[in-house]
Amino acid sequence: MREVKIALLGFGNVGKGVWKILNMNSEELIKRSGYHIKIGKILIRDINKARDLDVPKELFTTNFEDIIEDDSIDIIVELMGGIEPAVDYMLQGMKRKKHIVTANKMAIATKGNTLIKTSREEGVMFYFEGSVAGGIPIIHGLNDNLVANKIEEVIGIINGTTNYILTKMTQEKISFEQALAEAQKKGYAEADPTSDVEAFDAVYKLCILASLAFDTIVSVNSIYREGINNVKPIDIEYAREFGYVIKLLGIIKETNGELELRVHPTMVPAEHPLANVNDSFNAIFLKGNAVGDLMFYGRGAGELPTGSAVVGDIVSILRNKEKSSYYPCLKNEGYKKIKDIEEVKCEYYIRITVKDKPGVLGEISSIFGKNNVSILSVIQKGKREELVSLVFITHSTLEGNINKSIGMIKALNDSEKIENIIRIENLGMD
Amino acid sequence: MREVKIALLGFGNVGKGVWKILNMNSEELIKRSGYHIKIGKILIRDINKARDLDVPKELFTTNFEDIIEDDSIDIIVELMGGIEPAVDYMLQGMKRKKHIVTANKMAIATKGNTLIKTSREEGVMFYFEGSVAGGIPIIHGLNDNLVANKIEEVIGIINGTTNYILTKMTQEKISFEQALAEAQKKGYAEADPTSDVEAFDAVYKLCILASLAFDTIVSVNSIYREGINNVKPIDIEYAREFGYVIKLLGIIKETNGELELRVHPTMVPAEHPLANVNDSFNAIFLKGNAVGDLMFYGRGAGELPTGSAVVGDIVSILRNKEKSSYYPCLKNEGYKKIKDIEEVKCEYYIRITVKDKPGVLGEISSIFGKNNVSILSVIQKGKREELVSLVFITHSTLEGNINKSIGMIKALNDSEKIENIIRIENLGMD
Numbered sequence: 001m002r003e004v005k006i007a008l009l010g011f012g013n014v015g016k017g018v019w020k021i022l023n024m025n026s027e028e029l030i031k032r033s034g035y036h037i038k039i040g041k042i043l044i045r046d047i048n049k050a051r052d053l054d055v056p057k058e059l060f061t062t063n064f065e066d067i068i069e070d071d072s073i074d075i076i077v078e079l080m081g082g083i084e085p086a087v088d089y090m091l092q093g094m095k096r097k098k099h100i101v102t103a104n105k106m107a108i109a110t111k112g113n114t115l116i117k118t119s120r121e122e123g124v125m126f127y128f129e130g131s132v133a134g135g136i137p138i139i140h141g142l143n144d145n146l147v148a149n150k151i152e153e154v155i156g157i158i159n160g161t162t163n164y165i166l167t168k169m170t171q172e173k174i175s176f177e178q179a180l181a182e183a184q185k186k187g188y189a190e191a192d193p194t195s196d197v198e199a200f201d202a203v204y205k206l207c208i209l210a211s212l213a214f215d216t217i218v219s220v221n222s223i224y225r226e227g228i229n230n231v232k233p234i235d236i237e238y239a240r241e242f243g244y245v246i247k248l249l250g251i252i253k254e255t256n257g258e259l260e261l262r263v264h265p266t267m268v269p270a271e272h273p274l275a276n277v278n279d280s281f282n283a284i285f286l287k288g289n290a291v292g293d294l295m296f297y298g299r300g301a302g303e304l305p306t307g308s309a310v311v312g313d314i315v316s317i318l319r320n321k322e323k324s325s326y327y328p329c330l331k332n333e334g335y336k337k338i339k340d341i342e343e344v345k346c347e348y349y350i351r352i353t354v355k356d357k358p359g360v361l362g363e364i365s366s367i368f369g370k371n372n373v374s375i376l377s378v379i380q381k382g383k384r385e386e387l388v389s390l391v392f393i394t395h396s397t398l399e400g401n402i403n404k405s406i407g408m409i410k411a412l413n414d415s416e417k418i419e420n421i422i423r424i425e426n427l428g429m430d
Numbered sequence: 431m432r433e434v435k436i437a438l439l440g441f442g443n444v445g446k447g448v449w450k451i452l453n454m455n456s457e458e459l460i461k462r463s464g465y466h467i468k469i470g471k472i473l474i475r476d477i478n479k480a481r482d483l484d485v486p487k488e489l490f491t492t493n494f495e496d497i498i499e500d501d502s503i504d505i506i507v508e509l510m511g512g513i514e515p516a517v518d519y520m521l522q523g524m525k526r527k528k529h530i531v532t533a534n535k536m537a538i539a540t541k542g543n544t545l546i547k548t549s550r551e552e553g554v555m556f557y558f559e560g561s562v563a564g565g566i567p568i569i570h571g572l573n574d575n576l577v578a579n580k581i582e583e584v585i586g587i588i589n590g591t592t593n594y595i596l597t598k599m600t601q602e603k604i605s606f607e608q609a610l611a612e613a614q615k616k617g618y619a620e621a622d623p624t625s626d627v628e629a630f631d632a633v634y635k636l637c638i639l640a641s642l643a644f645d646t647i648v649s650v651n652s653i654y655r656e657g658i659n660n661v662k663p664i665d666i667e668y669a670r671e672f673g674y675v676i677k678l679l680g681i682i683k684e685t686n687g688e689l690e691l692r693v694h695p696t697m698v699p700a701e702h703p704l705a706n707v708n709d710s711f712n713a714i715f716l717k718g719n720a721v722g723d724l725m726f727y728g729r730g731a732g733e734l735p736t737g738s739a740v741v742g743d744i745v746s747i748l749r750n751k752e753k754s755s756y757y758p759c760l761k762n763e764g765y766k767k768i769k770d771i772e773e774v775k776c777e778y779y780i781r782i783t784v785k786d787k788p789g790v791l792g793e794i795s796s797i798f799g800k801n802n803v804s805i806l807s808v809i810q811k812g813k814r815e816e817l818v819s820l821v822f823i824t825h826s827t828l829e830g831n832i833n834k835s836i837g838m839i840k841a842l843n844d845s846e847k848i849e850n851i852i853r854i855e856n857l858g859m860d
Contacts, residue, residue, distance in 0.1 A: 021578050025579065135718075136724065144570065148744075271708075276706045298723060302722070304719075308578045312575050
């Protein structure tokens with residue numbers, strides 16, 4: 001039996017998942033890869049930290065030199081997270097002709113281009129299935145299985161924490177703060193939940209998906225971002241009344257060679273498959289010009305699901321080791337124009353609190369009219385109190401028109417408060 | 431630019447789809463495969479038949495010799511359907527060192543083993559993504575992306591025609607016959623709908639999925655099969671009352687090294703993602719011991735979706751052409767014991783028409799009790815008519831126990847009629 005030695009950089013959740021999978025499925029992996037996969041070294045920060053897995057102590061090192069200088073190690077599996085030193089270590093590895101697997105979304109989203117270019121120059125393989133949506137094979141999907149397609153749009157629930165929070169808010173009619181506390185108790189949200197809740201995490205993943213699906217270089221900064229912290233139970237209730245469910249979506253669309261890239265809370269039709277993706281599950285929905293509508297659904301995080309993607313990549317390398325040339329899809333050959341968010345066309349849900357006095361509905365409606373925003377539905381539920389909620393659903397219009405209208409409504413007088421604006425995607429199924 | 435010549439065997443729906451995709455996405459395909467893909471020959475039956483696509487006449491031939499003897503053709507794409515001569519042509523092609531792509535479920539389900547063995551012996555590549563679930567990349571999923579997993583179960587909606595019919599019956603409360611007529615009008619069902627409606631089509635696909643997911647040789651005849659023709663609107667209505675939706679599912683489960691293989695109408699919880707797969711869409715849900723729950727959803731048929739799978743396979747071959755060895759996952763190395771349907775454990779929905787007279791509920795209930803079938807729910811909706819419906823939902827029990835009970839109930843007297851028995855899968859989400 002041929003043997004291959006790999007090194008793990010980092011031994012957190014995913015590293016432990018990889019360790020467990022290599023052990024629990026060892027027989028299958030030998031049969032399927034043709035190799036006995038052995039972990040040769042594990043880079044960690046603190047050699048004295050107690051570990052709950054039964055890993056031989058001599059595998060651990062705190063010194064990357066021990067790994068890079070070890071010629072018996074063929075594959076480096078980077079699971080440290082963060083940009084540096086992870087990227088530096090991967091580049092060093094490539095230059096020493098080691099194949100690289102990573103699950104590091106920040107590294108790929110920000111330095112993916114350099115990493116891919118270097119892997120090509122050095123003739124080593126570089127896989128990163130685990131960097132987006134955990135165990136869901138979306139990277140291989142875009143790079144391999146769907147190559148016969150021009151991808152037209154990608155719409156994903158790519159952050160499990162926020163999907164868990166929105167699901168709880170929807171099902172149990174609780175506030176964002178209560179749902180967040182529950183997510184933290186269950187370990188789905190971190191003590192500082194900013195990265196998830198304010199959608200930074202989703203932006204990194206969307207950046208990777210956009211560059212693969214549209215074969216272009218995408219900067220993280222060009223992606224419009226809005227978190228879920230302003231979604232209120234009342235918005236979820238109104239959404240339900242109109243036949244929608246609120247999800248944090250990452251959206252990529254190409255129209256006339258221009259890309260829309262945005263992550264924000266979105267109302268989706270209750271009968272669309274994405275509306276039924278609940279709890280901490282992820283899903284990626286895409287449209288290809290040949291395959292039509294396609295959706296991948298599964299665990300977007302967790303030691304074993306992400307480990308499944310990482311070990312799958314290791315096997316891909318082993319199966320391709322004897323190949324004379326390696327042909328990854330991703331080339332990032334150019335830049336596509338990214339639409340400014342003001343140029344994006346959407347339907348909108350707008351909730352405003354107004355003083356219940358004659359003429360106010362007329363005033364606001366005529367502002368929308370002046371700015372070419374045409375109204376599909378209005379709900380005003382009078383309760384004979386001083387302040388009432390006014391909810392508008394618009395027809396499709398430019399975000400710029402909405403922003404102009406909102407500016408004018410705010411200027412009307414200080415008793416009108418814009419409570420929330422949520423974009424609507426009337427996703428159909430072809 | 432390197433050029434590769436392929437031949438199509440057959441020019442029906444999928445053949446036309448392949449032709450269209452090669453034209454509409456030609457630039458992308460060159461970039462992604464490194465080759466200009468040219469169709470060199472197309473095998474058809476009738477050279478004089480009018481074709482709606484603008485294909486140069488000189489490409490057509492009615493003689494397979496023209497293809498097999500043409501050394502400039504590298505890849506044969508078999509899209510004729512049926513077992514012979516398709517299998518013979520593929521084997522001949524392999525022996526002449528041509529790589530093979532097919533979308534032929536019957537050929538793979540019945541002769542897949544010989545075809546795979548021959549492709550290994552001849553050192554050619556053999557791909558068949560299009561043979562199951564059209565554009566959904568489930569074959570590559572099982573063969574490549576999910577290799578890090580032991581697959582524990584695969585549950586799929588793998589026939590679009592029956593899913594369309596059941597969806598219409600559910601949404602519009604119409605009969606099977608009406609829904610079938612609608613499906614035929616829309617072109618989703620054939621004039622003779624037997625293969626779809628009686629689940630032969632699904633059995634072929636399940637056979638392929640089982641052999642890949644569990645790396646074993648599966649005979650089509652070992653799969654339990656039940657079509658949808660006996661599903662009545664009243665069963666759908668009762669299902670809804672109990673919180674279920676009726677779907678035609680293909681089910682593969684491994685327990686203690688034994689496989690359950692069955693295709694039949696099934697009640698699934700209304701909130702499970704499979705319950706929300708509607709119209710002619712397909713979906714395959716699986717559980718891996720690392721990745722957890724995963725679902726693929728998309729178009730299971732149609733010229734472009736299936737063409738997407740076929741052209742994807744062609745690109746896979748082109749990307750691997752310079753590889754010295756080819757390592758497909760599927761080895762079909764042995765046989766696994768297939769459970770007899772009597773040994774399968776399920777929950778059951780049983781609808782019986784009885785004469786409304788004292789004691790009948792007691793009689794039937796005690797028969798179930800004697801056979802170790804314990805009852806979870808009963809509904810009897812008396813309408814003061816002579817005949818009433820009695821609906822039982824059982825706890826999990828052996829199918830053998832159900833069959834014994836049914837035999838005894840039938841023997842009671844001739845006024846008890848077993849109207850329907852539908853298995854229930856209480857699919858949870860981990």
